[in-house]
Amino acid sequence: MDIEDAWARVPGEAARWLHDLDPDHCYSGFEPPRRPDSVWLLHAMYAWEEGLVTTTHDDVHQSVAAAGLTDTAAALADPAGELPGDVGDLLEGAIVTGTDLGRSGHPGTGWRRLRWKELARGFGEPVVPEGELPGNRCLRQGHPAGSWSAAIQPPAEGCLDRESWYRLIGVLLRHSPSGSGTRCLAYYCPLITADWEDETVFAGRLGDAAALYDHPAMSSCPSDLWAEDRSWVVYCDWDLWGTKVVGPAALVEAVLADPDLEAVRLPWTR
Known part of the structure; x- marks a missing residue:
């Protein structure tokens, strides 16, 4: 599969809703609030x-x-x-x-x-x-x-480790009604792209999201990956050793229960 064919560049306006939720973190990734639940994956x-x-x-x-x-x-x-x-x-x-x-x-x-x-x-x-x-x-x-x-x-900064990324995509596939056909968007922050003028956003299918880890134009997994219906969001800040998963309680519980992932609830985070 050609990643660049599977994930097409779309106007940066697609990430506007995340900017509105977290206007202070646009350079390192947008942190979504608990909607309705959240969990943090610890980088391996x-x-x-x-x-x-x-x-x-x-x-x-x-x-x-x-x-x-x-x-x-x-x-x-x-x-x-x-x-x-x-x-x-x-x-x-x-x-x-x-x-x-x-x-x-x-x-x-x-x-x-x-x-x-x-x-x-x-x-x-x-x-x-x-x-x-x-x-x-x-x-x-x-x-x-x-x-x-x-x-x-030690844990890598700014990007979930490869094995955990693959495993997380598997969990998301099981908890998205349209499975591999779920339409998704991926945002890369300027600290990854060095593009300070335009937001870098790609659109594709969840079934092709594992391959995003090795997008040839990027050095990291997406800063934010979300379902088009905004039912879940994955957030990976360029300055952190953890990745936040926001979405339904059943999804969060599945992440916590997965033996190949290390995840914790941080109730003091929004």
């Missing part, structure tokens, strides 16, 4: 199966830099050489946290899924502190100085 993290280490992602980065291999590392990360020339200056002295921005997925052999609940229980802290959203204020004992253990791949 992974742990090295042989155990944790005290060495952090920043320690590894500093070792690479000290060995004079930073140019090689940068070339591997960006073989096309398309990174802006001032990125190195901006990052100089910054802590390498280990957190990815955008798409992520299971790292492969040797890694296991590490649930937020498991890590929080080990630290004796809540999964998400009261009053907070899923993000870098969570699980602070896991990254006390900003950088995670090199034996942990």
